[in-house]
Amino acid sequence: MISDGVHNSVQRITYRAMTEPDISAVVALEKAVFPDPWPRSAFVDVVTAPGWGGLVAEIDGTVVGYACYLIVDVEAHLTNIAVAPEHRRKSVARHLLERILSVADGQLCEFILLEVRPSNHEALAFYRKHGFKVLYQRPNYYRRPVEDAIVMVKYFDRDDTET
């Protein structure tokens, strides 16, 4: 049982920035989880290109989850998030998402966007749980297999009223 969401009685899950040495493990997990995985070069961009960032969750040095984001001006984008099947429903994705929301909020983003397959009920449930709302459906966005994307958004509650 997880007491504070980061530790459990058996395994300690740690969260940190994705770096170049993580890429092979992240690519392996990406291939295991998605039918249309990102190539290695995309993750090189995540750890090197301006505006991009990534986080990994690890247990005893093994990557069990990751999430990537892109921030452009006031717009943040959750570009991907995945957790190894044997470590799901342990709040790993929640911790990754909360950290990305905190980064985006800290950079004064106004909202965060994402795309998800309509058939991905687990991810839709996860995003709804965390306050994302459906913005619109983008036809034929995905390949392998072809499918629409549901575009979701979450606005940051920031009181910009000057006193």
Ligand SMILES: CC(C)(COP(=O)(O)OP(=O)(O)OC[C@H]1O[C@@H](n2cnc3c(N)ncnc32)[C@H](O)[C@@H]1OP(=O)(O)O)[C@@H](O)C(=O)NCCC(=O)NCCS
């Ligand atoms: C979606 C995904 C990242 C969730 O990861 P996770 O670590 O299992 O999620 P969490 O444990 O943080 O879940 C937080 C909450 O989200 C909701 N949720 C997560 N997975 C769910 C599922 N399979 N069914 C229903 N609700 C779910 C629940 O409300 C959950 O809280 P609870 O466990 O207290 O009920 C994971 O299922 C995954 O890697 N899926 C494959 C990759 C993927 O589809 N990524 C998204 C691409 S758009």
